[in-house]
Amino acid sequence: MKLVIGGYAQGKLQMVLRSIKNPNPVVFDGQLPGGEKRQETEKHQDVIINHFHLWVKERLLQNGNPEKEMLSYLAENKNCIIISDEIGNGIIPMDAFEREYRERTGRILVQLAEQADEVVRVICGIGQKIK
Numbered sequence: 001m002k003l004v005i006g007g008y009a010q011g012k013l014q015m016v017l018r019s020i021k022n023p024n025p026v027v028f029d030g031q032l033p034g035g036e037k038r039q040e041t042e043k044h045q046d047v048i049i050n051h052f053h054l055w056v057k058e059r060l061l062q063n064g065n066p067e068k069e070m071l072s073y074l075a076e077n078k079n080c081i082i083i084s085d086e087i088g089n090g091i092i093p094m095d096a097f098e099r100e101y102r103e104r105t106g107r108i109l110v111q112l113a114e115q116a117d118e119v120v121r122v123i124c125g126i127g128q129k130i131k
Contacts, residue, residue, distance in 0.1 A: 003116040011125030022046040030054035052084040
């Protein structure tokens with residue numbers, strides 16, 4: 001698994017698409033592959049989960065357990081690329097849900113970075129390998 005992080009609009013997806021050899025990767029935007037979509041991913045070598053942080057937010061809004069769900073997904077799908085915005089910088093939100101969302105997303109990204117074969121931080125469309 002590869003984890004790609006960086007600020008908003010820094011060219012993370014474009015950098016990933018340039019770096020992979022497969023001309024037809026499957027890109028999931030703000031969601032994990034599941035159901036019929038999971039069968040689609042088996043045909044492809046490169047599965048990209050873009051806007052991972054939005055998936056975490058949606059699962060929290062639905063009272064899901066994104067930590068457990070992500071670990072379960074990775075147990076079966078080790079060959080994927082996860083792209084997430086860094087959302088923990090800047091002003092601390094006044095809204096309690098927004099604070100919880102930022103903190104839990106950060107903790108999940110720490111877990112993913114520990115498990116990842118490679119971690120890349122993207123700034124201005126340039127990836128810098130940090131693990």
